[in-house]
Amino acid sequence: MNFDKKLAVTITGTVCLLTTMMAPVSAAIFNFSYSGTSVLDPNDIVTVAGKLTTNPYDSATNSYEIVDITGTRNGNPIESLLSPGLFLDNENLLLAETPALDEFGFAYTVGGALYNVFYTYDYLEIGEQGYYTGYPLTSFSITPIPESSLILGILSITALVVIKKNKG
Structure with missing residues (x-):
């Protein structure tokens, strides 16, 4: 040789x-994106893209705890990740299997409004902006960044x- x-x-x-x-x-970082159309107004479309930072994989729960979020929702910057339990019982867990979220999902703020993304039979986003909004998601993607x-x-x-x- x-x-x-x-x-x-x-x-x-x-x-x-x-x-x-x-x-x-090390912590894991995931790219995520989703889009959907309002249940009340077919012209009201949501588009979200960003990064989720998590704690290391927890084999006991087969999940990652989301600890930070960055990105945009309809072009507006995502301001912060909400602590678990602050909006619609969010847990901020990213599952290591499909579906990637449970029925509690993760929650964040944009422009003072609260949003929760979760999975119950399909991926959904519920928002609270003085009134509730709902978006069944037509696309949803989470991929790890090596x-x-x-x-x-x-x-x-x-x-x-x-x-x-x-x-x-």
């Missing part, structure tokens, strides 16, 4: 080891394969 291959194997092994050691202690250490590990393995093919 020549020097280039030994170096690539050493770097890849070290990065993979560090990646597996780091993963369990950690940079995982990406570094994948790039290292890719580099090893490229070196091997070029030398072989």
Whole structure:
């Protein structure tokens, strides 16, 4: 084995080891988006996109606790995540299976109005703006953002394969 291959194997092994050691202690970040149409007015459409930051995965509950939120709702910035129980019994849990939310979901504020996103037979958003609004969601997506250490590990393995093919 020549020097280039030994170096690539050493770097890849070290990065993979560090990646597996780091993963369990870090928080997870998820991209999320959804859209829907009001039950009262078919011209009233909601579009939301952002990021959810969670505590590490909890195997006892098979979920992640959402601790922060950023993004926009109809172009207006999401101001804050509401503490559990503050609006429609929100729990702020992201389930590690489908559906991604339970019947209590997560709640947040935009422009002083409160919103709760949850799942009961389908994904829904309920809002309170001095009156209640309801949006059955026509699209709903939550995807994890890979950690940079995982990406570094994948790039290292890719580099090893490229070196091997070029030398072989």
